[in-house]
Amino acid sequence: MRVKNIIARRTFSIVKVLYFIFGMCxxxxxxxxxxxxxxxxxxxxxxxxxxIVLFIIxxxxxxxxLYHFFFTxxxxxxxxxxxxxxxxxxxxxxxxxxxxxxxxxxxxSENQSFFGLKKEINIEFLLHNKIRKQKFNxxxxxxxxxxxxxxxxxxxxxxxxxx
Numbered sequence: 795m796r797v798k799n800i801i802a803r804r805t806f807s808i809v810k811v812l813y814f815i816f817g818m819c820x821x822x823x824x825x826x827x828x829x830x831x832x833x834x835x836x837x838x839x840x841x842x843x844x845x846i847v848l849f850i851i852x853x854x855x856x857x858x859x860l861y862h863f864f865f866t867x868x869x870x871x872x873x874x875x876x877x878x879x880x881x882x883x884x885x886x887x888x889x890x891x892x893x894x895x896x897x898x899x900x901x902x903s904e905n906q907s908f909f910g911l912k913k914e915i916n917i918e919f920l921l922h923n924k925i926r927k928q929k930f931n932x933x934x935x936x937x938x939x940x941x942x943x944x945x946x947x948x949x950x951x952x953x954x955x956x957x
Contacts, residue, residue: 795871797839797866797867797868797869798864798865798866798868798946799864799865799948800863800864800865800935800939800942800943801863801864801865802861802862802863802864802932802934802935802939804934804936808860808934809860811880812852812855812860813852816848816851816852819848820845820848820849823838823845823936826838827839828862848920853880859929860878860879860880860909860933860934861876861877861878861879861882861931861932861933861934862875862876862877862878862879863876863930863931863932863934863935863936864876865943865946867946867950869896869898870896870948871893871894871895871896872892872893872895872896873891873892873893873942874885874890874891874892874893874895874917874930875890875891875892876887876890876891876930876931876932877889890928890929890930891917892917892928894919894921896950896953896954897951897954898919898920898921899917899918899919899920899947899951899954900919900920900925900949900951900954901918902915902916902917902918902947902951903915903916904912904916904944905929911922911933912931912933913931913932913933913935913940913945914929914930914931914932915929915930915932915943916928916929917929917930917947
């Protein structure tokens with residue numbers, strides 16, 4: 795019996811790089827405004843509205859596209875968890891969890907949006923004799939991990955159809 799795990803490992807590095815870049819884009823103009831005199835300072839002060847965009851972009855990308863993703867299949871129970879990087883600790887609507895026996899999974903489908911940048915997997919499963927659906931954001935998975943996830947889910951569905 796082999797436990798199958800998939801974890802989005804590159805999420806932390808992407809988050810660090812993204813926030814570092816936006817931090818530098820805020821710190822450099824602020825440094826120029828505080829330490830210099832002249833036309834560059836006046837230009838930056840006059841266009842302060844554009845600096846608001848530098849605060850909004852990291853918040854929007856964190857809430858819409860940066861999700862931790864965990865998948866575990868131990869041949870009896872399948873656990874799938876998706877958690878938003880920015881708001882997952884504070885709001886339950888930004889967390890998705892499934893922990894069910896393997897034979898409860900019915901089907902899955904793949905969705906891509908925002909020019910292929912946002913990838914989601916819709917999973918249908920049985921719960922109390924009703925078919926339920928849940929979406930998981932898989933954008934932070936590498937191509938290899940994503941193909942492996944599709945393979946694992948296909949195996950689960952195929953095993954369930956032969957029962």
